[in-house]
Amino acid sequence: MAGHNDSSVSEKKSSQAVDDLPTFSAENMQNNMKVIYYSRTFLSIIGGVIAGILGFTGFAGFIFYFLIMAITSVGLMAKAKFSVHSYFDSWNRIILDGFLGGLLSFVLFWTFAYDIVHIF
Amino acid sequence: MGLGFVVGVVGVVILSHAAYSTIQYRSLLKIMEEEFSGPPMNVVVELLLGLVLCMWAALTVPGNFLSIKPDTDENRMVSLPGNLDFMIFNHRGKVFSSEMDMKLKI
Amino acid sequence: MAEDLVLDTAIRDWVLIPLSVVMVLIGILRYFVSKLMRSTSQVPDLKIVKEGQVIVRARNLRSAANFIPPKSFRARRVYFSNEENGLLHVPKGQAPNPQAQMFSDPNMAMDMMKKNLSMIIPQTLTFAWVNFFFSGFVAAKIPFPLTQRFRSMLQNGIDLSTVDVSYVSSRSWYFLNLFGLRGLFSLILGEENATDDTQRMMQMSGFGFDPTKNLGAEKDSLDIIQHDWALPKFEQRAEKVLRNLIR
Numbered sequence: 001m002a003g004h005n006d007s008s009v010s011e012k013k014s015s016q017a018v019d020d021l022p023t024f025s026a027e028n029m030q031n032n033m034k035v036i037y038y039s040r041t042f043l044s045i046i047g048g049v050i051a052g053i054l055g056f057t058g059f060a061g062f063i064f065y066f067l068i069m070a071i072t073s074v075g076l077m078a079k080a081k082f083s084v085h086s087y088f089d090s091w092n093r094i095i096l097d098g099f100l101g102g103l104l105s106f107v108l109f110w111t112f113a114y115d116i117v118h119i120f
Numbered sequence: 121m122g123l124g125f126v127v128g129v130v131g132v133v134i135l136s137h138a139a140y141s142t143i144q145y146r147s148l149l150k151i152m153e154e155e156f157s158g159p160p161m162n163v164v165v166e167l168l169l170g171l172v173l174c175m176w177a178a179l180t181v182p183g184n185f186l187s188i189k190p191d192t193d194e195n196r197m198v199s200l201p202g203n204l205d206f207m208i209f210n211h212r213g214k215v216f217s218s219e220m221d222m223k224l225k226i
Numbered sequence: 227m228a229e230d231l232v233l234d235t236a237i238r239d240w241v242l243i244p245l246s247v248v249m250v251l252i253g254i255l256r257y258f259v260s261k262l263m264r265s266t267s268q269v270p271d272l273k274i275v276k277e278g279q280v281i282v283r284a285r286n287l288r289s290a291a292n293f294i295p296p297k298s299f300r301a302r303r304v305y306f307s308n309e310e311n312g313l314l315h316v317p318k319g320q321a322p323n324p325q326a327q328m329f330s331d332p333n334m335a336m337d338m339m340k341k342n343l344s345m346i347i348p349q350t351l352t353f354a355w356v357n358f359f360f361s362g363f364v365a366a367k368i369p370f371p372l373t374q375r376f377r378s379m380l381q382n383g384i385d386l387s388t389v390d391v392s393y394v395s396s397r398s399w400y401f402l403n404l405f406g407l408r409g410l411f412s413l414i415l416g417e418e419n420a421t422d423d424t425q426r427m428m429q430m431s432g433f434g435f436d437p438t439k440n441l442g443a444e445k446d447s448l449d450i451i452q453h454d455w456a457l458p459k460f461e462q463r464a465e466k467v468l469r470n471l472i473r
Contacts, residue, residue, distance in 0.1 A: 028186035038182035041409045042128075046135070046174040050167050053139050054159060057369040075179050087185040101409075107368075108406030111394075112246060115366040117142045118156075119231075120238045 032087050036076060037098055043072050044102025045109050052113025065106050069099055128177030131170045138166040231393065233364060241365050241396055245356065249403040250410065252352055257415050260344040277441060280306075280313045284444045292456040299453045307445045314445035349404075356400045357383075364389065365396040 047068035051061045073095050080087045080094065088094055142159050149156055159167075284306050291299055306314045361383050368380070372391045381389065383397040394402070 029188045031183070032185045032188070035182040035185060038413065039178045041413055042178040042181075043175065045410060045413070046131070046171065046178070049135055049139070050171055052369070053135070053142055053163070053167060055156070058371060061369060071175070072178070075175060079179050080185055086187050086189050088188070104406050105409030108402060111366060111368050111402070112242075113139060114369045115242060116238060117139055118146065119367045120233050120235045 029089065033093065033097070036094065037101070039076060040069065040072055040098045040102050041105060043068055044106040048106040048109030049113045051106075051110045052115075053117055055114065055118050056110075057114075061110055065103065069102070124177050124180035127173050128181060131173030131177060134166055134170040134173065138163045138170060141166075231364065231389070237363055237365060241360050241363050242399070245360060245365070245396065245399060246403055249352070249400070249407060252348055253407060253411050254415065256344060256348050257411070259348075260341065263340045263344055281440055281444050284314060284448055288448055288451055291451055292454055294455070295457075296453055296455055299455075303448060303451075307448050312445075314441050314448065353400070356397060360396040360400075363396040364393050365399050366394040368392045368394055 044065065047065060051064045054064075056064055076094050077084065084091055084094055142163050145160055145163070146156060287299075287302055287306065294302075304312070306312055309315055364384060370392070372380070374391060377387075377391050379401075380391065380394045380398045382401070383395045
């Protein structure tokens, strides 16, 4: 009985190990990551322009950036039809990756639009 | 792709128009010597519209997600010709290789 | 310093906007020039291609290790990573020295020089141009407060210690553009493009990448892999899946 139990336990373990086998195509994953990168970059530029026109200064602008990025995450999830695991290997890829990458573009375009509209 | 791109361009144009009207509004305020408290209503509406259009463009233009699962239709793992590991050069066909070259030349 | 500076709108129309537009256009121009100058008939080195293929094969073995029996896996691993003549094993001292390789191959040196020229010349020219036409303007204002430390970075070219730090001189606006426009370039030029300055600087300091390092890393990761043959348990797994389907 005990032996049987043991074998079932080990079975479970190994079946889990089998489930963990990374069987996904890396090229498609890279393609997906690139799509996300483009979306985020474009939206950080657009977000910067909007924040500049609205005249945000200081902390409000950064909050606006994070808001835009959060909306982008939701939009990307909607694009993946909320079945993230058939397109990415983890949730972090779609939610967190590239969150800070667009910050420099955002700040530049924020400054640009703000200067054009407000300081002159 | 085409439609999304056009939508993105329209969004950017709307944004630049919003920027322009804000500049006008500010110069008006300067003449009337009032303080700037916030952009006028129509600019905010334009910005929101531009944001929505650009968001839509940003989500559609870069292309679709491809499934990474090996068991979907468009993603067969058994694409043998594309797999270098299954290419065999050391087979009896190499005897005919010169003929192959001739065929290719013709 | 609480009161705002009143800037002439002519500065906006004739400094801020032209400077930014010119930066974008020069970035695009540089991309195409470096694309043109890149030598088209580049025959890849046989040895490098071979090593790349070996790495791909080792990676495939690593990712599919659990689908083959332990004996086969061990045999393959020895084939790749034994200490005498394994494919991934690079004997010490035999690693190709990139420096020496460069001197033996004038083409490579030429390439490197072209790359550097296409990077440095436009940069110097633009900087000289900006200095000549636009020096000494307060051109922009950063919409968030910064500490005094940033003064030398943001107000390069104007010597006014009473102006608020968030005001940016035109020369510093040039630098901000130089670093901040990468996102835009990657959008309009597609892909990781040639304007990626910081990355290239990294490469220059490392002086080319070392393929033997790749081989060594792959060998290490192949050595530490835990082999666990998956197939004997596959019937149970299939049974489980089918049961789940029935249920």
